[in-house]
Amino acid sequence: MTDKEATxxxxxxxxxxxxxxxxxxxxxxxxxxxxxxxxxxxRPIPKIPTLRDVTVVNLFYEDSTRTRLSFELAEKRxxxxxxxxxxxxxxxxxxxxxxxxxxxxxxxxxxxxxxRHQSPGAAHYLTxxxxxxxxxxxxxxxxxxxxxxxxxYSMKQKFGELKGxxxxxxxxxxxxxxxxxxxxxxxxxxxxxxxxxPKSMMPLxxxxxxxxxxxxLEETLEWCDVAMALRIQLERQEQGLFxxxxxYHERFGIKKRHLKEFPHFTIMHPGPVNRGxxxxxxxxxxxxxxxxxxxxxxxxVRMAVLYLLSGRVQ
Amino acid sequence: MDTSRILTxxxxxxxxxxxxxxxxxxxxxxxxxxxxGMQTRGVYIARRLRDRIKSYFHVDLPLGVLDxxxxxxxxxxxxxxxxxxxxxxxxxxxNKQVVLVDDVLYTGRTVRSALEAIMSFGRPAGIRFCCMIDxxxxxLPIQPDITGQMLPTHANEEIRVHLTEEDGEDAVYxxxxxxxx
Numbered sequence: 211m212t213d214k215e216a217t218x219x220x221x222x223x224x225x226x227x228x229x230x231x232x233x234x235x236x237x238x239x240x241x242x243x244x245x246x247x248x249x250x251x252x253r254p255i256p257k258i259p260t261l262r263d264v265t266v267v268n269l270f271y272e273d274s275t276r277t278r279l280s281f282e283l284a285e286k287r288x289x290x291x292x293x294x295x296x297x298x299x300x301x302x303x304x305x306x307x308x309x310x311x312x313x314x315x316x317x318x319x320x321x322x323x324x325x326r327h328q329s330p331g332a333a334h335y336l337t338x339x340x341x342x343x344x345x346x347x348x349x350x351x352x353x354x355x356x357x358x359x360x361x362x363y364s365m366k367q368k369f370g371e372l373k374g375x376x377x378x379x380x381x382x383x384x385x386x387x388x389x390x391x392x393x394x395x396x397x398x399x400x401x402x403x404x405x406x407x408p409k410s411m412m413p414l415x416x417x418x419x420x421x422x423x424x425x426x427l428e429e430t431l432e433w434c435d436v437a438m439a440l441r442i443q444l445e446r447q448e449q450g451l452f453x454x455x456x457x458y459h460e461r462f463g464i465k466k467r468h469l470k471e472f473p474h475f476t477i478m479h480p481g482p483v484n485r486g487x488x489x490x491x492x493x494x495x496x497x498x499x500x501x502x503x504x505x506x507x508x509x510x511v512r513m514a515v516l517y518l519l520s521g522r523v524q
Numbered sequence: 525m526d527t528s529r530i531l532t533x534x535x536x537x538x539x540x541x542x543x544x545x546x547x548x549x550x551x552x553x554x555x556x557x558x559x560x561g562m563q564t565r566g567v568y569i570a571r572r573l574r575d576r577i578k579s580y581f582h583v584d585l586p587l588g589v590l591d592x593x594x595x596x597x598x599x600x601x602x603x604x605x606x607x608x609x610x611x612x613x614x615x616x617x618x619n620k621q622v623v624l625v626d627d628v629l630y631t632g633r634t635v636r637s638a639l640e641a642i643m644s645f646g647r648p649a650g651i652r653f654c655c656m657i658d659x660x661x662x663x664l665p666i667q668p669d670i671t672g673q674m675l676p677t678h679a680n681e682e683i684r685v686h687l688t689e690e691d692g693e694d695a696v697y698x699x700x701x702x703x704x705x
Contacts, residue, residue, distance in 0.1 A: 222604065239607075246591075246608040254616075255644035258594040521603040 225344045226515055227333045228353035229394040237395055240514050241363050247513040250287070251506070261290035264520055265320045269312070270347075271297040271327040276481055276505065277347050277357070281324050284512035293320070308332065309339050316340040322519065325349070343519045351385050356515060357480055358391035360508040362399060364500055365436055367507065368476055373400035378430045378475075379421075380462060381440030381488055382411040382451075388440060388480050393419045406430040407462060410451045427462050431472045438478040439464055439488040459487050466492045476500060526700040530675065533694035536656075539672040540569070543654060544576035546670045547623050554581060556649065558620045560588040562638060563609040566626035568689045569656060573625065588613035590624075595637035617646035623670075627685040629655040632666035657696060659683050 221239050229237065250256055266285045270278055278294075285292045295315070302311065312323070322343040325333050330352035336344050348354040366372055377396055383389050383405045393403050397420040404422040405412070416423055424430045431437055442458060452458045463486075464477065477489070477499040485491045494501065531539070548554045554577070561570030567589050574587045591609040593599065599606055624638055635653055642651060654670035659677045675698070677683065682699045686692075 220604075224603070243608055246611065249611055250594075253644050254646050257644065259640070260594045263600065517608075518605050520600065521605045522600060523603060 221518055224519060225333075225337055225346075226355050226519060227337070227344065227346045229355045229358055229391050229398070230353070232355075232395075232398075234398045234400075237359070237362070237399060240359055240511070240518065241366055243518065244359075244363050244507070244510045244514045247510040247517070248507070250513070251510060257287055257289065259289045260517060261285065261288040261520055264322060265291040265293065266322045266324060266516070267293045267295060267315055267320050268347075269295045269315070269323055269325045269327075271302070271308075271325070271332075272348070274326050274348070276508070277326065277354075280505070280508045281345075281347060281356075281512055284509050284516055287509070288513055288516060290322075290516070308335070312336055312339050316342065321522070322516070345515060345519065348387055351387050351390070353391045353394075354387040355391050355395075356508070356512055357388050358395045359515070360504055360511040361388075361392055361438065361478060361480070362395050363507045363511050364478065364504045365401075365476075367503070368500060369435065372396065375401040375436065376404070376434045377401050377436045377438065378404045378406055378424075378434035379438045379440065380406045380427065380430065380464070382442055382446060383407045383416060383440075384411045384413045384451075385443065385446070386440050389416075390419070392438070393421045397421070404430055404433065408452055408458070411446075427464075428468075428471075431464070431468055431475055434475050436478055437464060437475045438480075439483075440480065441482060442484055442487050444484070444487075455487055463488055463490060464493050465490045469493065469496060469498065478504060481505070525702065527697050529695055529697050531656075531673065531696035536672075536694045536696070539656065540572055540576060543670055543672070544573055544580055547573065547652075547654065548577060548581055548583075551621065554583050554585070556619065556621050557583075558586045558588065558615065558617065558622055560590050560613065560622055560624050560638075560642065562624065562626040562634070563589065563591040565685055565687055565690060566590075566624075568687045569627060570625040573623075573654075586615045588615070590638055590641055592634055592637035592641055595640045597633060597637070611641075613645050617642065617648045619647075619649045622648045622651045624651055624653045625655070626653075627656045627687075628683050629653070629658045629666075629668050629671075630661055630683075632662045632664035635666050636664055656685055657683050 250258055268281055282292055324345045324347050326347040327349050330350040332349045333344050333346035346355055369375055379389050396403050404424050405416050406424040479501045483489055483494050559570045559574055561567035574585050578584055589610055589612045591611045593606055593608045652669040655668050656672040658668055658671045658674045680701045684697045686695045688694055
């Protein structure tokens with residue numbers, strides 16, 4: 211009961227900007243510590259005072275429902291003071307730059323910043339403007355490390371370990387930060403990743419990051435232990451990346467018949483699901499889907515990340 | 525360093541036997557008792573106490589495990605955050621008589637943290653604290669209810685409780701650190 215395996219990990223990070231900077235040991239440590247936070251969420255009073263001396267700013271330049279709610283709840287469950295900022299209805303509308311905004315917020319004596327921004331590298335840039343811990347909650351198509359961590363935790367919870375696991379990620383690979391972070395994390399942990407989607411949505415770098423590429427859904431579903439469908443942003447259709455939603459669903463949507471044909475794969479989705487596009491409704495609600503577990507685990511993973519990055523010398 | 529053994533394995537055996545009786549003694553019916561061991565060595569002591577109480581009184585007490593890291597008041601003095609160990613209290617504490625178990629009582633800050641942690645699992649009828657060694661130097665108004673040995677120590681001494689499960693033997697040592705060199 212004393213689980214000593216993690217007590218010697220040298221976790222020396224101050225920021226979580228992306229999984230590119232984290233080693234397999236670092237990721238393993240976060241996933242192991244996440245167990246402790248999941249336990250807290252099941253207590254009669256699911257709250258701890260650990261961050262009661264910490265102030266966190268959630269800086270959201272892009273729309274987000276679940277990531278933002280998840281971070282805010284994680285912060286509050288740990289007793290932090292939380293300030294929310296969204297670009298809509300702020301001085302950003304008056305033309306204030308990211309640097310000015312953050313320097314003003316920094317002057318209010320905060321400890322951590324969680325940032326979601328449409329530009330790749332925004333979180334990195336922030337670390338040069340302000341002397342606080344920075345957590346990247348999604349920077350354009352670059353990285354979304356806490357999403358990949360919660361995905362990996364959910365797979366580990368289901369399968370016991372990540373080593374040797376076959377993970378397929380299906381959909382708009384080109385525009386997805388979730389894919390990038392997942393490929394980086396999963397391959398470091400010894401899993402095998404295949405990305406699958408239309409050619410127009412496939413980046414040039416996927417094989418460089420260590421993922422296999424497939425254009426055939428059925429082949430991929432036969433191969434994988436986990437099928438992670440990505441949300442298709444319907445506005446991409448206007449850019450001509452796929453001819454119609456119906457055709458996309460026909461070729462890359464996971465359908466009820468696939469569950470019978472390929473009886474072993476587990477279904478994941480980072481949400482929000484477009485029912486009838488990436489997943490047929492019956493697939494999203496099937497007992498092989500762990501989409502809601504992903505949401506619960508996301509809360510616990512973010513608590514673990516906030517905890518591990520909250521160290522400072524007083 | 526200067527090490528001297530102050531309790532042998534027989535001493536520890538005797539102490540645990542006494543603890544088992546002292547824990548159960550105040551109650552006609554021990555059914556409402558629960559044991560909670562504090563990570564790490566308190567867990568082993570609590571587990572041994574449960575086994576003894578079972579063999580003496582034929583009652584199987586629920587056993588919980590508690591890590592108090594989240595409730596400590598001193599951890600944000602370093603950049604590196606301590607690893608958190610398992611907490612597992614898979615039963616309701618409402619109206620229970622809790623016996624909190626640890627190896628050494630020193631400043632009382634860990635016990636304070638544990639009291640706060642226990643309250644988030646429900647409202648117990650009472651909490652008692654049982655420890656192997658009380659080494660003095662309290663910084664908070666906290667006293668043990670059941671103690672193995674009161675051992676006045678100097679601040680530059682260290683108490684090391686060794687238990688077979690973790691250290692390969694049962695013994696308690698006082699280690700005197702040399703003055704700062």
